[in-house]
Amino acid sequence: QRPPGRRPPGRRPVRLRWWALALGVLWLAWMVAKPSKALIERRMDKAVALAKECKAREAQDELIALRETRATAEQLAQVQKGLNTAAAACTRAEQRREDWFEARGAIEKLLKASSFDKARTRLAAFTRRWGEDEQTRALKRRIDEGKREHPLADPARGGR
Numbered sequence: 001q002r003p004p005g006r007r008p009p010g011r012r013p014v015r016l017r018w019w020a021l022a023l024g025v026l027w028l029a030w031m032v033a034k035p036s037k038a039l040i041e042r043r044m045d046k047a048v049a050l051a052k053e054c055k056a057r058e059a060q061d062e063l064i065a066l067r068e069t070r071a072t073a074e075q076l077a078q079v080q081k082g083l084n085t086a087a088a089a090c091t092r093a094e095q096r097r098e099d100w101f102e103a104r105g106a107i108e109k110l111l112k113a114s115s116f117d118k119a120r121t122r123l124a125a126f127t128r129r130w131g132e133d134e135q136t137r138a139l140k141r142r143i144d145e146g147k148r149e150h151p152l153a154d155p156a157r158g159g160r
Contacts, residue, residue: 051086116147
């Protein structure tokens with residue numbers, strides 16, 4: 001037993017620097033655990049950029065990862081809309097590539113057969129549907145040059 005006037009030695013108070021350190025660690029953990037708006041927006045932009053590059057699987061994986069964050073329903077809907085738009089553009093670009101491959105092959109055959117008018121008609125049908133680009137303009141120039149090199153019989157020159 002202890003004598004009546006004596007108290008046991010007390011604990012020393014926790015110093016202010018330890019409290020500040022504990023609060024700093026808690027703040028850091030909260031910042032790491034809570035994704036910021038900027039981080040979510042960067043991931044949204046990344047998903048849409050992947051979709052525009054026709055990397056649908058990676059874009060969909062990014063959308064799934066976004067669902068596991070604190071992204072809002074509006075943000076997720078915005079990303080899904082961007083993915084759908086990009087997927088449609090990629091499908092259209094793929095169809096154009098396939099049609100160009102077919103059209104170019106047919107036009108090359110017509111050029112070898114010296115059917116310049118038919119080649120020009122086939123190219124016109126392609127450009128009407130898909131628009132003109134550098135490849136179509138170059139092929140059009142080749143058709144025009146071939147036509148000049150092999151003119152049709154000119155009745156004015158006396159040919160019968």
